[in-house]
Amino acid sequence: MHGSRSRRRSTGGRAARCSPLRGAVLTLLVTVSILLLGATAAWAATVTCTLTPGALVYGNDTVIAGTVDPAVAGQQVSLALDGAEIATATTNAAGEFTVTFTPRRGGVVTATLVGDGSVSAPVTLTVRPKVTTSHATPVVPFTRNRLVVHVTPASLGGRVVMRVYHHSRQIGGGAAAISDGRAVLKPNLKGVGRFVVKLQVQPADGSGFSGRSLNVIYNVAGKRLAVGSRGPWVRALLSRLVYLRIRTPGTSSTLSTYAGDSVVAFQKAYRLPRTYVFDGDDWRKLDTAKRIKPRLATRALHIEIDKTRQILCVVRNGGVVGILPISSGATNNTPEGSFHILWKALATGTPYGGTLLRTMTFHDNFAIHGYAPVPPYPASHGCVREPYWVCNWTYVNSYVGELVYIYH
Numbered sequence: 001m002h003g004s005r006s007r008r009r010s011t012g013g014r015a016a017r018c019s020p021l022r023g024a025v026l027t028l029l030v031t032v033s034i035l036l037l038g039a040t041a042a043w044a045a046t047v048t049c050t051l052t053p054g055a056l057v058y059g060n061d062t063v064i065a066g067t068v069d070p071a072v073a074g075q076q077v078s079l080a081l082d083g084a085e086i087a088t089a090t091t092n093a094a095g096e097f098t099v100t101f102t103p104r105r106g107g108v109v110t111a112t113l114v115g116d117g118s119v120s121a122p123v124t125l126t127v128r129p130k131v132t133t134s135h136a137t138p139v140v141p142f143t144r145n146r147l148v149v150h151v152t153p154a155s156l157g158g159r160v161v162m163r164v165y166h167h168s169r170q171i172g173g174g175a176a177a178i179s180d181g182r183a184v185l186k187p188n189l190k191g192v193g194r195f196v197v198k199l200q201v202q203p204a205d206g207s208g209f210s211g212r213s214l215n216v217i218y219n220v221a222g223k224r225l226a227v228g229s230r231g232p233w234v235r236a237l238l239s240r241l242v243y244l245r246i247r248t249p250g251t252s253s254t255l256s257t258y259a260g261d262s263v264v265a266f267q268k269a270y271r272l273p274r275t276y277v278f279d280g281d282d283w284r285k286l287d288t289a290k291r292i293k294p295r296l297a298t299r300a301l302h303i304e305i306d307k308t309r310q311i312l313c314v315v316r317n318g319g320v321v322g323i324l325p326i327s328s329g330a331t332n333n334t335p336e337g338s339f340h341i342l343w344k345a346l347a348t349g350t351p352y353g354g355t356l357l358r359t360m361t362f363h364d365n366f367a368i369h370g371y372a373p374v375p376p377y378p379a380s381h382g383c384v385r386e387p388y389w390v391c392n393w394t395y396v397n398s399y400v401g402e403l404v405y406i407y408h
Helices: 002-042 232-243 257-269 280-288 388-396
Strands: 050-052 055-057 062-069 076-081 084-090 096-101 107-113 123-128 130-135 147-152 158-166 169-177 182-185 193-203 212-220 302-306 311-316 319-325 337-340 343-349 355-363 366-370 384-386 403-407
Touching: 050 123, 062 076, 062 107, 076 096, 084 096, 130 193, 130 212, 147 158, 147 193, 158 182, 169 182, 232 257, 257 280, 257 311, 257 319, 257 388, 319 388, 337 355, 355 388, 366 388, 384 388
Parallel strands: 055 123, 302 403, 366 384
Antiparallel strands: 050 062, 062 096, 076 084, 076 107, 107 123, 130 147, 147 182, 158 169, 158 193, 193 212, 302 311, 311 319, 337 403, 343 355, 355 366
């Protein structure tokens, strides 16, 4: 029995001596595990990504570059645009990678290390459409010019917004849809000199393209025009004279003798040399000319005759509706003041020879009538001469009793 108790004490002693060793082993294992986990976390890669350039025009290249840290040669990097892979790259010994890429749209670019899934910070890639323009020639003043905006890629939708500037002031605008790679606009070049057409290309939402702005410069010039001249410049001139209420024989592309009277009426009305030739100073004045206002502040239909400028104005509803050239008394004897049409006749005779057409007498023997010639200066015996081709228009637009106001 004593031996039995001794063996139990010996067994218990061995158990007590082994317990600290086992605890140390367990502690060591836990510590190593923690260290390994910490090392794994410390070894997670850092990936960077840059774009050069980050904003470009469709068809151009960008370089995607970056680094992986820690640096290990031969690591695979996946490059993605909005989550879709566009290229792969391999790092060098310094952990660097580069790829040249021709983007078809813009979006967000990221670089992912294939080995452990580490991802770079996102970088925005901006792609703008390629845009060129072409326009019709020759460029004629006071007309609409066909301007074509060519957009690449041709599949791009959206629209082009236009604003037209002249003398630093916006004078017009418009917009057109982009279809099959182009948009057609028609800027109204109302004048001569420099025009700036500002274009804003606005791609459709969700296209992956950013907008783009550009300017088209027009330098619009007039041409020397005289009786017998032909072409679009003549038609543009006559159309503008109509806008200014100058009476014309029409808006053809030929400057006839009658249209020459319209040219001199403009020159008289705007105090230019009365040459019957339309040239540089005339075009510049036409560029800025405003409609002539009547002298009398009345809305009643009446006739105004300016002896200084040698013009006749028909006024209706407070505005001038027609301006034509006249020739008054050579000795300044045409009376001035307020008169009324006393009587009208389709034609009358004169002791000075010739026939007076569409006569409208307004005081004693003084009348407004058609006659030839009508020079650009005072030349009559006292009446108010009008060109034959336009005197009927004045006649049918006037009535007996109508006010005639003559001044200088």
